[in-house]
Amino acid sequence: MRKGWLVAVAVAAALSGCSGEVANTASTAVQTQASVSLPAGVTLVESYAPKAGEIGIPFNKYQLANGLTVILHQDHSDPLVHVDVTYHVGSDREYYGRTGFAHLFEHMMFQGSEHVADEQHIKTVTEAGGSMNGTTNTDRTNYFETVPSNQLEKMLWLESDRMGFLLPALTDEKFEVQRATVKNERGQRVDNRPYGRVGEVFDQAFYPAGHPYSWPVIGWPADLDRATSQDVRDFFSRWYGPNNATLTIGGDLNEAQTLAWVNKYFGEIPRGPEVTSLAKPLVTLDKTRYVSFEDNVHLPLLQIGFPTVYARHEDEAPLDVLASILGGGETSILYKNLVKDGYAVQAQASHGCSELACRMAFIALANPAKGGALAPIEAKVRESIQEFEARGVTDEDIDKVKMQIRSQTIYGLQSVSGKVSSLASNETFTGEPNQVEYDLKRYGAVTKADVMRVYNQYIKGKPSVVLSVVPKGGEALIAAADNFTPTNPPVADKAVEGLTEEKPQVAQSSFDRNIEPPAGEPVTLHVPELWRSKLANNVEVMGTQSTETPTTSLVIYFDGGHKLEALSKAGLASLTADVLNDSTAKHSTEELAQQLDLLGARISFSANDYQSSIRVTALTENLDATIALLKEKLLEPGFVAADFERDKQQMLQMLQHESSSPSALASKGFSKMLFGDDMYLGVSANGTLSTVPNITLADVKAFYQKQYTAGNAQIVAVSDLPQASLMQKLAPIAALTGPGASAPTEPANTLVKANTVYLIDKPGAAQSVIRVGKLAMTFDVDGDYFKSTLMNYPLGGAFNSRINLNLREDKGYTYGARSMFVGGKEQGYFYVGADVRADVTDKALAEVMKEISRYHAQGMTAAELKFTQNSISQSKAMDYESPYDKAGFIRTIQRYDLPVNYIEQQDKILANANVEQLSQLAQKWLDPQSMGILVVGDKATVQPGLEALGYKVVDMTL
Structure with a gap:
C-alpha cells in the first residue's frame, strides 16, 4: 500500500487529456523521393531519424490518395508489431442529448464487418497470439493490436474491413447488445464505484452549457436509450473515413512489404466527408461555482478547478510547472500543508490538458479523524496558493520538472506500443508525429518568470469550480452551499451534421476480402539471455x-x-x-x-x-x-x-x-x-x-x-x-546483513459449502459483484496447474471464452466476465468473476454455473484446443519486450527455482496437449458442487432470486 491509492477514485479521468494544436517540430525536411519503391497512390510525406544526442522516435510518414495517414516505425528488437488506428473523433463531436456515440462505436467496431464474422475480430487477434483493445476520450478514438510480426497482414485486413465495410454487418441486434454492454460498463465504472460521478458533475459546472466537454465520454443513460441504429450508422459515415484517421505501425516490419499491404487493404476505401477542427475558445467563469453531491463514500472529497488554456498552447508548459510546485508529490506545498499535518489523507494538483481545454485542478480527500469538513480544506488549498505567490519559483522547481519530462520520455520508449502511441497521438493532434524533442525543448525553455506570469494570468484571484463529495447524510461537510445549477440546451435533432449524401459511398474491392490472409513464417523468439x-x-x-x-x-x-x-x-x-x-x-x-x-x-x-x-x-x-x-x-x-x-x-x-x-x-x-x-x-x-x-x-x-x-x-x-x-x-x-526468517503457515480453513451463497449486503448497489471459486493447485510449470491454465482458456481465459460470450455478448448482463487458476507456492485457487446488473444477479449466476457445469461434464472441443494452442504459443512473442516484462520472466525463474529453459518444456506440453487430457482436468477441478459463491449486492433486491435458484443465502461480515 502507498498513498497513491486515491487514483482509484476515478477522478483522474476528469483531468486527463490528449495532445492538441500544431506546434513547432524538430523533424528533418520532407524527402522528395522514397527510399523504397512506393505503391501507386502512396506519397512519402516525411522521414525522421534522431540526430546524435537527440531523443526521438525514427519514422517514415506516408499518405494514401484517400487521405489516410500512415506512419511506420521499425524496431527489430522483438518479433512483434503494434498496429494503431486512431480516428480524430471523440465525445467532443457529439451534441447535447445525443451523447455516448463515440464510446458506443468503440464497442461496435469489434462486432464484425462485412467480411469478418460476428465475434471473429477478437477471436482472430487472440488466436494469432495477440492482444487488442480500443479506447475513447474527449478528442479521439483508437483501436490497437499487438501481435507476432508474422501476423501483420492479417491485422491490416481486419482493421481495413471495419474501416471500409462495417455498415453492411451492423444489425439492430448487435446494436442492442452493445448498448446493454455500455450500460453495464457505466454501472461498473460510474454508478457502482465510489466517486464515480465526480467527472460528469464537475464538468457540467465547469464548461458552458453545450460545450463538447460538458458531458461524459461514456454518455448520459437517457441519451443511450434515445439512440437508434441509424444514428450509429450516421456517426460512422461522418467520422470514420480514412481522411480522418492515422494508421501507425511499429515493430519488426519490412517497410516495403508493409506499404504494399496497407495500400492493398486501405487504398480502395473511399474518402469520407471533410473534417474541420473545432474552435478552442478559452473557458471562462463568471464567479466561483459551488456544487456538491452525496455518495456512498467514507472520505469527503474536494475538487477545485481553474480554467486555463488548451493543449500545446504556449502557456501549457509553465502551467504544468506551476501544478508541480503546488501539488506534485511530497515536495509540494499542498502535501506540506494538508497531508503532512493530517488534514487530508491525500492532496494533489495537476494541470490536465485536452485538445480544446485545460484546467488547473486541486483534489483533496479530507481526513475524518480531523472532522472531515471540506470548508477548512478549501481554505487551506487557497492559503497554499497564496503561499506559492509569496514563495515564488526556485531553480530546483524548474530543474525537477525538466528531469521529470526527460525521464518520462525515455521510459516511454521502452516498448513498441509506447512509441507507436506517441507517434499516433502527435500526428492526430498536431499533424507532426515527432514532438518528443520539441516537448523537451519547450519545457526546457520555461523560466521562473513564465511560471509567475501564468499564475497571475490564470489562477490569482480568478473564479473556480468547487465540488464537494460527501458521505450519505453528510451535507453539513460540504465546502459551501451550492450556488450553481446546470442549464441544458435543447436535445439535438440529429446525432451528426455534415453528411452530404443520403447513402455514403460504398467501398469496392478488387480482391476477395472473404479470404483471411495467412500468417507469415513463424517468428523466432528473442528469449532474454x-x-x-x-x-x-x-x-x-x-x-x-x-x-x-x-x-x-x-x-x-x-x-x-x-x-x-x-x-x-x-x-x-x-x-x-x-x-x-x-x-x-x-x-x-x-x-x-x-x-x-x-x-x-x-x-x-x-x-x-x-x-x-x-x-x-x-x-x-x-x-x-x-x-x-x-x-x-x-x-x-x-x-x-x-x-x-x-x-x-x-x-x-x-x-x-x-x-x-x-x-x-x-x-x-x-x-x-x-x-x-x-x-x-x-x-x-x-x-x-x-x-x-x-x-x-x-x-x-x-x-x-x-x-x-x-x-x-x-x-x-x-x-x-x-x-x-x-x-x-x-x-x-x-x-545489508541478517539471516533469513521463516513463517509457519496455517492451513486453509475454507468456508466453501455446496449450494450456498455468501452475501455481503451493499444497499442500493447498481450492480452486483459475483465471485465463484474453490481451493486448487499450487504453482507449477509442467504439472496439473500449468495444464489447467490451458484447460481454462476457452472457459474464461480469453475474450471469446464461453463465460464472457454468454454473459456479455449474448445476454448483455455484464461488461466482462472471466475465470482463471491462480497458483502460489503454498496454495492455489480457481476463480470466476463478473460485475453484473443488479436486476439480473440470479440469472447471471445461473449462467455462470451452467457454463461451469457443462464444461465439467463435457470438457473442451477440438476447435477450442486448437484455438488455445495457437493463441498461447504465438503470444510468447510479446513476453519479453519491455524491462517490466523481462523482470517478470526473471522473477518467475528466481522465485520458483526454475531452469532457464522451462518455457521449452511448456511449449512441448502445449503442442502435445489433447482434448481428453484437458477435459479430464475439467472433470477433476470444476465440479460445480465444490464451488463457493460470493455475491456483493443489495440484499433486499438479490436475495429472493438467489433463494429461488435453490441456494442457501448466508450473510457474510468482514
Missing part, C-alpha cells in the same frame, strides 16, 4: 542486459510480507513499507523526494501476501546516486513517529474507504470464503479495522529487523549495462 551472480553478502542477483533505453530497473524481493506477521496485527508488513518510504535518519521525506525527482528516479517499498519488495527505476547515468539513496533508505530508516502516525491514519482511512467499494468488499470476502480467518491468505495484507489499530512503531521497527535482511533477499535487474558493470554499481547493497 540471463545471468546470475551474488553480492558480497551472498544475496543472489539475476538479470539481463537490455540496451534499448539507457535505463536500469531493479527489484529487491524479501521473502515474507503478510505471511510473516501475526494475524492480530495484519497490515504490519504494508505499514512498515509505508514508513520506509518516508524519512531516513539523514533526510526528511520531502528532501528524499526532491533528490529522486532531480535524478529522474523512483524508489518504492511495498508488501503483499508473501513478500516485501523495493522497486527501483533509474536513468543509468544517475544510477550511482540512486543506489546511494536506496542504501540510505534501506539501511538507515528514520522511523519518525510523525511519519508512522500519519501512515497509520492513512491506512485506517483507506480501509474505511474500501468498505464503500463493492469490488474491494468482493476481494476480501472471496479470500475469507476460500481460506478462512486463520490463514494469512484469508485476511487482507492491508490489515483490517480491528488489526491496524494494534500496530505500534515498536512493531514496525521489529518487523523491519526481521524482514529486511540479506537472508530474505533476492534481486532482479534489467539494465543497459553489462553484468560486470552493473554488479559493481550494486556493491553498496552488500552492506
Whole structure:
C-alpha cells in the first residue's frame, strides 16, 4: 500500500487529456523521393531519424490518395508489431442529448464487418497470439493490436474491413447488445464505484452549457436509450473515413512489404466527408461555482478547478510547472500543508490538458479523524496558493520538472506500443508525429518568470469550480452551499451534421476480402539471455542486459510480507513499507523526494501476501546516486513517529474507504470464503479495522529487523549495462546483513459449502459483484496447474471464452466476465468473476454455473484446443519486450527455482496437449458442487432470486 491509492477514485479521468494544436517540430525536411519503391497512390510525406544526442522516435510518414495517414516505425528488437488506428473523433463531436456515440462505436467496431464474422475480430487477434483493445476520450478514438510480426497482414485486413465495410454487418441486434454492454460498463465504472460521478458533475459546472466537454465520454443513460441504429450508422459515415484517421505501425516490419499491404487493404476505401477542427475558445467563469453531491463514500472529497488554456498552447508548459510546485508529490506545498499535518489523507494538483481545454485542478480527500469538513480544506488549498505567490519559483522547481519530462520520455520508449502511441497521438493532434524533442525543448525553455506570469494570468484571484463529495447524510461537510445549477440546451435533432449524401459511398474491392490472409513464417523468439551472480553478502542477483533505453530497473524481493506477521496485527508488513518510504535518519521525506525527482528516479517499498519488495527505476547515468539513496533508505530508516502516525491514519482511512467499494468488499470476502480467518491468505495484507489499530512503531521497527535482511533477499535487474558493470554499481547493497526468517503457515480453513451463497449486503448497489471459486493447485510449470491454465482458456481465459460470450455478448448482463487458476507456492485457487446488473444477479449466476457445469461434464472441443494452442504459443512473442516484462520472466525463474529453459518444456506440453487430457482436468477441478459463491449486492433486491435458484443465502461480515 502507498498513498497513491486515491487514483482509484476515478477522478483522474476528469483531468486527463490528449495532445492538441500544431506546434513547432524538430523533424528533418520532407524527402522528395522514397527510399523504397512506393505503391501507386502512396506519397512519402516525411522521414525522421534522431540526430546524435537527440531523443526521438525514427519514422517514415506516408499518405494514401484517400487521405489516410500512415506512419511506420521499425524496431527489430522483438518479433512483434503494434498496429494503431486512431480516428480524430471523440465525445467532443457529439451534441447535447445525443451523447455516448463515440464510446458506443468503440464497442461496435469489434462486432464484425462485412467480411469478418460476428465475434471473429477478437477471436482472430487472440488466436494469432495477440492482444487488442480500443479506447475513447474527449478528442479521439483508437483501436490497437499487438501481435507476432508474422501476423501483420492479417491485422491490416481486419482493421481495413471495419474501416471500409462495417455498415453492411451492423444489425439492430448487435446494436442492442452493445448498448446493454455500455450500460453495464457505466454501472461498473460510474454508478457502482465510489466517486464515480465526480467527472460528469464537475464538468457540467465547469464548461458552458453545450460545450463538447460538458458531458461524459461514456454518455448520459437517457441519451443511450434515445439512440437508434441509424444514428450509429450516421456517426460512422461522418467520422470514420480514412481522411480522418492515422494508421501507425511499429515493430519488426519490412517497410516495403508493409506499404504494399496497407495500400492493398486501405487504398480502395473511399474518402469520407471533410473534417474541420473545432474552435478552442478559452473557458471562462463568471464567479466561483459551488456544487456538491452525496455518495456512498467514507472520505469527503474536494475538487477545485481553474480554467486555463488548451493543449500545446504556449502557456501549457509553465502551467504544468506551476501544478508541480503546488501539488506534485511530497515536495509540494499542498502535501506540506494538508497531508503532512493530517488534514487530508491525500492532496494533489495537476494541470490536465485536452485538445480544446485545460484546467488547473486541486483534489483533496479530507481526513475524518480531523472532522472531515471540506470548508477548512478549501481554505487551506487557497492559503497554499497564496503561499506559492509569496514563495515564488526556485531553480530546483524548474530543474525537477525538466528531469521529470526527460525521464518520462525515455521510459516511454521502452516498448513498441509506447512509441507507436506517441507517434499516433502527435500526428492526430498536431499533424507532426515527432514532438518528443520539441516537448523537451519547450519545457526546457520555461523560466521562473513564465511560471509567475501564468499564475497571475490564470489562477490569482480568478473564479473556480468547487465540488464537494460527501458521505450519505453528510451535507453539513460540504465546502459551501451550492450556488450553481446546470442549464441544458435543447436535445439535438440529429446525432451528426455534415453528411452530404443520403447513402455514403460504398467501398469496392478488387480482391476477395472473404479470404483471411495467412500468417507469415513463424517468428523466432528473442528469449532474454540471463545471468546470475551474488553480492558480497551472498544475496543472489539475476538479470539481463537490455540496451534499448539507457535505463536500469531493479527489484529487491524479501521473502515474507503478510505471511510473516501475526494475524492480530495484519497490515504490519504494508505499514512498515509505508514508513520506509518516508524519512531516513539523514533526510526528511520531502528532501528524499526532491533528490529522486532531480535524478529522474523512483524508489518504492511495498508488501503483499508473501513478500516485501523495493522497486527501483533509474536513468543509468544517475544510477550511482540512486543506489546511494536506496542504501540510505534501506539501511538507515528514520522511523519518525510523525511519519508512522500519519501512515497509520492513512491506512485506517483507506480501509474505511474500501468498505464503500463493492469490488474491494468482493476481494476480501472471496479470500475469507476460500481460506478462512486463520490463514494469512484469508485476511487482507492491508490489515483490517480491528488489526491496524494494534500496530505500534515498536512493531514496525521489529518487523523491519526481521524482514529486511540479506537472508530474505533476492534481486532482479534489467539494465543497459553489462553484468560486470552493473554488479559493481550494486556493491553498496552488500552492506545489508541478517539471516533469513521463516513463517509457519496455517492451513486453509475454507468456508466453501455446496449450494450456498455468501452475501455481503451493499444497499442500493447498481450492480452486483459475483465471485465463484474453490481451493486448487499450487504453482507449477509442467504439472496439473500449468495444464489447467490451458484447460481454462476457452472457459474464461480469453475474450471469446464461453463465460464472457454468454454473459456479455449474448445476454448483455455484464461488461466482462472471466475465470482463471491462480497458483502460489503454498496454495492455489480457481476463480470466476463478473460485475453484473443488479436486476439480473440470479440469472447471471445461473449462467455462470451452467457454463461451469457443462464444461465439467463435457470438457473442451477440438476447435477450442486448437484455438488455445495457437493463441498461447504465438503470444510468447510479446513476453519479453519491455524491462517490466523481462523482470517478470526473471522473477518467475528466481522465485520458483526454475531452469532457464522451462518455457521449452511448456511449449512441448502445449503442442502435445489433447482434448481428453484437458477435459479430464475439467472433470477433476470444476465440479460445480465444490464451488463457493460470493455475491456483493443489495440484499433486499438479490436475495429472493438467489433463494429461488435453490441456494442457501448466508450473510457474510468482514
